[in-house]
Amino acid sequence: MFLKSCWYVAGWTRDLQANQLLASTVADESIAIYRKRDSSVVALEDRCCHRFAPLSLGRLEGDDLRCMYHGLKYDSSGACIEIPGQKVISRKMCVKSYPVLERHGWIWMGDPVSAGPSLVPAAVGPEDPAWTLRCGQMDYQSNYLLINDNLTDFTHLAYVHAKSFGTS
Numbered sequence: 001m002f003l004k005s006c007w008y009v010a011g012w013t014r015d016l017q018a019n020q021l022l023a024s025t026v027a028d029e030s031i032a033i034y035r036k037r038d039s040s041v042v043a044l045e046d047r048c049c050h051r052f053a054p055l056s057l058g059r060l061e062g063d064d065l066r067c068m069y070h071g072l073k074y075d076s077s078g079a080c081i082e083i084p085g086q087k088v089i090s091r092k093m094c095v096k097s098y099p100v101l102e103r104h105g106w107i108w109m110g111d112p113v114s115a116g117p118s119l120v121p122a123a124v125g126p127e128d129p130a131w132t133l134r135c136g137q138m139d140y141q142s143n144y145l146l147i148n149d150n151l152t153d154f155t156h157l158a159y160v161h162a163k164s165f166g167t168s
Contacts, residue, residue, distance in 0.1 A: 002027035005110035007120050012105055012135055013127070016041065021065070023056035027109045031098065032056040036063040042076040043107050045096040049080065055095065 008026045010033060016022055022033040023046060030046035032055040044065065046056050053069035060066075064081065066073045072093070073082035080093035099108040099115035104125040108115035126133045140147055150156075 002109070005114050007101070007106040007108055007115075010043065010100065010105050010107035012125075013102060014135075016105075019060055021056045021058065021060060023054065026107055029109065030054070030056075031107065032058075032065065033100075034060055034065065036076060038063075041100045041102055043098040043100045044074065044076075044078050045098075047095065048072055049093055049095050 004027065010024055010026050010031065011022065016033060016035050018035050018037075018039075020034065024031045024033055031043050032046040033041065033043045035041055042063075042065075044055060046054050048055055048058075048067040048069060050067070050072055051069050053067055055065055055067055055074070058065050058067045061073065064073050064075050066082075071082075071084040072080050074095060075081045076097070078095040078097035079091075080089055080095075083089055083093070097112070099112050100106065101117055101120060103120070104123050106120055124131050124133070126135050
């Protein structure tokens with residue numbers, strides 16, 4: 001279970017290039033993220049509403065995203081705007097769209113109406129010239145709660161990291 005009405009970090013700005021789809025999982029939801037031509041960021045549910053194929057394996061066509069399974073095309077709001085061989089498209093043909101803030105790569109997982117920028121936690125990002133920050137990623141084959149526990153429990157440093165962090 002995850003909190004939904006809050007901001008999560010979905011990724012670093014530098015990792016999202018123009019004309020590139022990025023697959024991510026946030027709060028146990030699969031997300032397809034991309035940058036539009038005006039440089040704004042779009043985050044859509046990473047599954048086609050027709051056969052649930054991952055949209056992150058699709059193709060960007062301008063600011064729209066085409067599923068490569070049956071060719072459905074979605075606009076940046078998540079609405080299906082084209083179905084090959086079909087003129088009428090039901091409004092129900094859509095995928096969830098998530099509010100995003102480029103500043104530090106935040107994504108809102110809850111009700112979009114509640115997604116206020118003022119709710120973003122204060123944070124320093126790698127683009128802040130007053131700080132020297134290095135970014136990286138480590139993938140774990142573990143439950144996130146165990147990783148949280150590890151990163152917030154400093155009592156193990158003297159034993160597990162005696163040589164790596166110079167602790168005694």
